[in-house]
Amino acid sequence: MSDLLIHHVHIAAESGIFFGWALLRQGRIAALGTHESLPTEEDVEQIDGGGNHLLPGGIDPHVHIRYPGGAHRETFLTGTQAAAAGGATTIIEHPISTPPQYSKAILDRRIEALRDQALVDVAFLGAAGGDHLEEIAPLGKSGIVGYKTFLHQAPEGREKEFEGLTSKDNHQLFQVLDRIAGTGLLAAAHGEDNDLVSGSIASLRREGRTFPRAHCLSRPPLVETLAVERLIRLAREAGARLYLVHISTAEAVEMALKARAEGQEIYIETCPHYLYLSEKALDEHGAYAKCNPALRSEEEVARLWKYVQDGSIDTVGSDHAPYTVAEKEQSPDDIFVAPAGFPGLETRLPLMLTAVHDGRITLRRAVDLLGGNAGRIFGLGGKGTIRPGADADLILVNLRESFVVRPEEMFTQARDIALPFRGKRLYGRIKKTFLRGHLLFDEGRIVADGGWGRWITGRPS
DSSP states (O other), X not given: OOOEEEEEEEEEETTEEEEEEEEEETTEEEEEEEGGGOOOOTTSEEEEOTTOXXXXXXXXXXXXXXXXXXXXXXXXXXXXXXXXXXXXXXXXXXXXXXXXXXXXHHHHHHHHHHTTTOSSEEEEOEEOOTXXXXXXXXXXXXXXXXXXXXXXXXXTTXXXXXXXXXXXXXXXXXXXXXXXXXXXXXXXXXXXXXXXXXXXXXXXXXXXXOSTTHHHHHSOHHHHHHHHHHHHHHHHHHTOEEEEOSOOOHHHHHHHHHHHHTTOOEEEEEOTHHHHOOTTHHHHHGGGGOOSSOOOOHHHHHHHHHHHHTXXXXXXXXXXXXXXXXXXTSOTXXXXXXXXXXXXXXXXXXXXXXXXXXXXXXXXXXXXXXXXXXXXXXXXXXXXXXXXXXXXXXXXXXXXXXXXXXXXXXXXXXXXXXXXXXXXXXXXXEEEEEETTEEEEETTEEOSOTTSSOBOOOBOO
């Protein structure tokens, strides 16, 4: 691995943003300096950054690849190519698969499946649910960086994808959180109330209300806030560290902040689609804009932005969820049949850099949301930051250059369902992506083979 000097760049380093250079050696950041102190070593490969910004490679804390169980939707190769193109050099893969990794044996099979495919680094959450409680503690010693549980029953027809992953009532949920607490790892929880959702869907179907926006009617804000309220209380009683995934309402954030102020360890994640889309997107895109939790009102979107801006929300994850067109369109007259979710790996970082361009957040805040905080929260030492000794996971970005989202140009295997942001003009074009100093993505092209990425586990900073 040759040494590399990237110069003539604005560096978003841990110590601050400055104009200068970064020297990379053996996959790590060896040194940083200002432009006036540019090294003169002749045997070092050099890249002139052209005055662009050098940012830490992103850590996407919420990604669904599903391979090998869902090869028709995404593979580790296509998914991590999409990650590299979208500026993420590390992804945390969530356990919806066939089956989910609720045991070490299943986890080992998933790790083996990524070895020759992954272009970026991959960490795993383990599955935790009421039907395989005995597996939770042993799994915590297998290299996962946390657990994931759902508070609702498995979607009809997808039971195998959710085995060992659901806590369908308070008794199961407390047992799950209690066992996770014993491992010291994070409990990542999908906060939607099962009874409200299932009851609402049944009522709407009886009334013949199965049009696209009925999905939002079946999952109003109360579905999230009631679940988050239970999660906070039960996690407190169990002593579990809590990571609230894809929060979509300001009230849920406020409940978490109150508990945090009282000493409870809670982290809050949201997603770009809850900041840039509203429930109106279902009128235009139907099932292609269906996600869980459901998209909210424009007023709720505005309220959520406040907590992104003031530092209350810790991370922004894509909740990348690949499906096929056939799966999305299997029942055009019944929105409740189509699976929820859509691709987000290639739009997550540009959407948040567009927020920087528009003056909604600072670049420093964007860097924290897109990777810095996730690295600290999940114990991924040396990831998501620029400092001497850290992994040389970097992206070169032109913050001033705009582009239009074109799904046909995406690398995800699920590009045909990536409609919600199609045609949107974004700022912050990713020019190059490096993993441990190795160039993965260059001016719109993948330039590295699968297998460069690794399975990673938590480690000290």
